[in-house]
Amino acid sequence: MGWKRILGLVLASIVLALVVWGLFLPLTTVSIKVDLPPARPSKPAASKPVEISIDANGAIQVNGRPSSLDTLASDVGAVSTTRDKNQQQVMIRASETVTYGTYMAVLERLRGAGWHKVGVIKDAIPN
CATH class of the missing domain: 3.30.420.270 (Nucleotidyltransferase; domain 5)
Incomplete structure (x- = not known):
């Protein structure tokens, strides 16, 4: 096998990997909207016993x-x-x-x- 053929296989594998990532990566990411409650003020200092x-x-x-x-x-x-x-x-x-x-x-x-x-x-x- 010649070096040109090996280089062609490597480049084809890289292109195939990029195509697969380009097609399936957006499907695996999930966007979730999170509505967090507003921050509460800190508790008052605990009384000393x-x-x-x-x-x-x-x-x-x-x-x-x-x-x-x-x-x-x-x-x-x-x-x-x-x-x-x-x-x-x-x-x-x-x-x-x-x-x-x-x-x-x-x-x-x-x-x-x-x-x-x-x-x-x-x-x-x-x-």
Whole structure:
């Protein structure tokens, strides 16, 4: 086989490939119209949780300030970063030796005052 014949076969193969691509490439591309919703403004900064600590003696602190069962609801309201009680998170951290009754008294005072987003911090206060 001569070099002219090989060159002719190569050129014919290239032309055939270009014709096939020219015919079938437009069929494989799909145009999809996408209607995206408008961008939403960013969420407001999350409020910082209020931390309630109960030590081994049953003494209560709200964000490091001394408190009591009688003033607990007002103390939480004073340090709350939002006035919406449904959005403000309250976290309780208790010593391992706190009695169940003391813990439940704090929880009931919070719920009775309307603070329902209450969580527990796993790390206990050291004795």
